[in-house]
Amino acid sequence: MIIDDQYYNIIIIGTGAGGGTLVHKLAPTGKKILVLERGNFLPPENKNLSDTEIFKRERYHAPEQWYDNAGEPFHPQTNYSVGGNTKIYSGALLRMRERDFEEVKHQEGISREWPLKYQDFEPYYTEAEKLYRVHGKQGDDPTEPYRSEDYPHPPVSHESQILSICDRISKQGLHPAHLPLGLQEKEVKTDAEVKGIVPALSYPNVTLKTDAKAVCLHTNPSGVEVKAVQVEIDGQSHLFFADIFVVACGAIKSAALLLRSANGSHPKGIGNSSDQVGRNFMKQQMTAVVQLTPTANSGLFQRTLYINDFYWGYGDYPYPMGHIQNSGGLFQDVIFAESPPILSILAKLLPGFGLRQLATRSIGWWLQTEDLPTPNNRVRAVGSKLYLDYTPNNAEAHDRLVYRWQDVLKAVDSNTSGTVFSRNIHPRGEVPIQVVAHQCGTCLFGSDPATSVLDLNCRTHDVDNLYVVDGSFFPSSSAVSPALTIMANALRVGEHLIERLG
Ligand SMILES: Cc1cc2nc3c(=O)[nH]c(=O)nc-3n(C[C@H](O)[C@H](O)[C@H](O)COP(=O)(O)OP(=O)(O)OC[C@H]3O[C@@H](n4cnc5c(N)ncnc54)[C@H](O)[C@@H]3O)c2cc1C
Structure with missing residues (x-):
């Protein structure tokens, strides 16, 4: 074992939406900060943009195996690099709605109340939107929460075909809205490497070690504080x-690290006297819908549109259904992939079309529905193996969203009926468990140490100098994409840490 001769004020493990944002917040304090990241810098290339590269060819997916509750191995869709999953995300940066912070009744159960409310997060949402250069427009979506300031940048214009779909959707009484996007320039997303880690490294008090995988935390003999983190570097x-340790490895890997750090004082894992570490794992239900259109588009445009008209229910269905956004042009699939997943299925259904033609005659839509926290959906670490026990729930709400959206699209293009195709990413009874893009909820924050892992500052109830600052703290997932809430929370906890570090 090599004992490092430096002593740090704070060590942050992981550089994604949570860790990368926190490092940025703390860098100007002058405190001695060590950042540990198991991956390295990704080369900047266009392929970061392709859904096909991400979902089919698994270009950026970690070469490791996890196990489902039946013990079947699978390859998770997750990314280890500086910036974490924000290096491969789509940059849709949405706020949760005010009601998402309250207890909400769903058809299959309860979405948990958050111990802090929207107004507690609002200033940090505003700060995160500035940091990540969010482009958006307020006023179109009736579910939009209150904002203290307008978006820092104007929205990205819709591609002409999307604009025309917007008009026709509006005529159905719906409220299409500009998708808030974190963008450096028109086509380039902002992420936790570019906006978090790189600027932080200009401060001499910040050190980053890449290819440095944290394997466990060590406490003092009484277990009241963490003394050291054990890290694998070059074998x-x-x-x-350090004085303070922040785990920010993503909801699944943060829980695994705490569980794997079990010792005599913490026999069930560090921070786990409540037996809640790893439980209440959520990842949202997701479906991709492909719409064939009578006219062609460029196939290379940004995702710019979202629809929340069914977010809290529709018609006589009084339960939340979810969120819809367009996926961006599909032509990049043709450029980058040998076998584009959505398009190749379409090609079989419509053999008269070539792939290029299909790509420019198609629009993709992502539909996502909240899944509900349950203790048996959980991360378990058994020896060196990582298990993800997950049984999807809230399926009818999601199915209703898919069917409702197909009806909307059919009405948009009545002359193309029968050409709307849905590919369930998460069909009932057949769980593609490897899709963990929106993972959250494995270390709930709350005020009761018996039912939560973290306190309201995201410090573990059990160990005074240990924090978890990533998607783990979510008590419920909401149906909007999670990254902006993770970033905003990192800024909030950062403020607490600045005060604590003095
Ligand atoms: C394809 C895709 C598209 C997405 N699109 C969107 C979107 O448009 N909008 C949105 O809001 N969200 C989106 N997401 C989700 C978003 O990227 C995540 O919610 C967010 O990145 C999670 O932040 P995090 O800090 O919890 O974890 P991560 O961003 O996953 O960061 C965890 C970090 O910890 C590192 N790490 C893990 N284990 C260790 C260890 N043992 N030692 C050292 N380092 C470690 C990882 O390498 C990584 O850098 C998308 C995700 C994917 C995969």
């Missing part, structure tokens, strides 16, 4: 010491 074990 060697190293120990790094």
Whole structure:
């Protein structure tokens, strides 16, 4: 074991939406900060943009195996690099709605109340939107929450075909809205590497170690504080010491790290006296719908549109159904993939079309529905194996959203009826468990140490100098994409840490 001779004020493990944003917030304090990241810098290339590369060819997916509750191995869709999953995300940066912070009744159960409310997060949403350069427009979506300031940048214009679909959707009484996007320039997303880690590294007090995988935390003999983190670098074990430790490895890997750090004082894992670490794992239900259109589009445009008209229910269905956004042009699938997943299925259904023609005659839509927290959906670490026990729930709400959206699209193009095709990413009874893009909820925050892992500052109830700052703290997932809430929370916790570090 190599003992590092430095002593840090704070060690942050992980550089994604949570960790990368927190490092940015703390860098100007002058405190001695060590950042540990198991991946390295990704080369900047267009392929970061392709859904096909991400979902089919698994270009950026970690070469490791996890296990489902039947013990079947699978390859998770997750990314280890500086910036974490924000390096491959789509940059849709939405706020949760005010009601998402309250207890909400769904058809299959309860979406948990958050211990802090929208107004507690609002200033940090505003700060996160500035940091990540969110482009958006307020006023179109009736579910939109209150904002203290307008978006920092104007919205990206819709591609002409999307604009025309917007008009026709509006005529159905719906409220299409500009999707808030974190953008550096027109086509380039902002992420936790570019907006978080890189600027933080200009401060001499911040050190980043890449290819440095944290394997466990060590406490003092009484277990009241973490003394060191054990890290694998180049096949060697190293120990790094600090006053404060922040775990920000993503909801699944943060829970695994706490569980794998079990010792005599913490026999069930560090921070796990409540037996809640790893439980209440959520990832939202997702479906991709492809719409064939009578006229062609460029196939290379941004995703710019979302629809929340069914977010809280529709007609006589009084339960939340979810969120819809367009996927962006599909032509990049043809450029980058040998076998584009959505388009190749379409090609079989419509053999008269070539792939290029299909790509420019199609519009993709992503539909996502909240899944509900339950203790048996959980991360377990057994020896070196990682298990993800997950049984999807809230399926009818999601199915209703899919069918309702197909009806909307059919009415948009009545002359193309029968050409709307739905590919369920998450069909009932057949769980593609490897899709963990929106993972959250494995270390709930709350005020009761018996039922939550973290306190309201995201510090573990059990260990005074240990924090978890990523998607783990979510008590419920909502149906909007999670990254902006993770970033905003990192800024909020950062403020607390600045005060604590003095
Ligand atoms: C394809 C895709 C598209 C997405 N699109 C959107 C979107 O448009 N909008 C949105 O809001 N969300 C989107 N998401 C989700 C979003 O990327 C995540 O919610 C967010 O990145 C999670 O932040 P995090 O800090 O919890 O974890 P991550 O961003 O996953 O960061 C965790 C970090 O910890 C590192 N790490 C893990 N284990 C260790 C270890 N043992 N030692 C050291 N380092 C470690 C990882 O390498 C990584 O850098 C998308 C995700 C994917 C995969």
